Amino acid sequence: MRVLFIGDIVGRNARNLAYKKIKFFKQNNDVDVVIVNVENSAGGFGVTKEICENFFISGADVLTTGNHVWDKKEIIPYLNETNKVLRPLNMMEGTPGVGLTVVNTNYGLIGVANLMTNLFMMKSNPVFDYIEIIKKKFSKKENILFSIVDVHGEATSEKLALGFSLDGYVSAVVGTHTHVPTADYRIMDNGTAYITDVGMSGDYNSVIGMEKDLAIKKFKRINEKTPRLEVSMGNPTLCGVLIETKKNGLAKSIKPVRIGGVIDNTGL
Secondary structure (H helix, E strand, C coil): CEEEEECCECHHHHHHHHHHHHHHHHHCCCCCEEEEECCCCCCCCCCCHHHHHHHHHHCCCEEECCCCCCCCCCHHHHHCCCCCEECCCCCCCCCCCECEEEEEECCEEEEEEEEECCCCCCCCCCHHHHHHHHHHHCCHHHCEEEEEEEEECCCHHHHHHHHHHHECCECEEEEECCCCCCCCCEECCCCCEEECCCCCEECCCCECCECHHHHHHHHHCCCCCCCCCCECCCCCEEEEEEEEECCCCCEEEEEEEEECCCCCCECC
16 A cells, blocks of 8 residues: 655645645555645644545545644534544543544555654643554554554654554554654664654745744744744645555555655655
8 A cells, every 4th residue: 555644734835735736646546545634734723624625625535633733623523523634642531533543445444543742742641551552453453454643743752762662563653743854764673664753744945834034033032922923935845755565554665755845856
């Protein structure tokens, strides 16, 4: 199976590029499954039902999020209606929506989980307590052909530790949240594809997708009230990883995908 995971969509321009490319890849059979992190897709803060449905119309199979999932309050009832838009699994008990799902695609069952780390992030349940839940749900006896965990977090060490904890039990563990693509993509010892952060899909002539002048001003006046950050509207780059699996569901390869914008382009 060939699966494209696309990193944090930041704003309208990145959204439109992703819609176009997902549709193109699916129509040309370049990829079998597409999973997208959409937590910053609505003006850089949160996501709406309309945006989610446009991603599904374009060909996305499952959408993940992170700490910004609640920035647009209208998403709350939608999360209770669908199992294809995830919020982090380890959010507090009673949180709307689900953080783990099994979805039937044209190519068979896939499992997707969304975790949020604990270091330097909003308060959530201990993330390592959910490892066994994921292992059990995505076990080979469940006929799941591909499984992936989106680890949304700040600390690279914590993401790596989660990757090693899941190695051999899922097809891939991919990091999101920091909006900067890392160069450590690899197949771990027991067959799980891993990358610490796939990077954002947005304008890289910016500070993690936001207008750089506003971001610099905010850093300089850290204790003062400054204007709200705004999405940088320059030429976007779509960033993600393409993961190919063997018949046993473990990874055969993982490679970065970077299309358009100011950073180097690598297609499928």
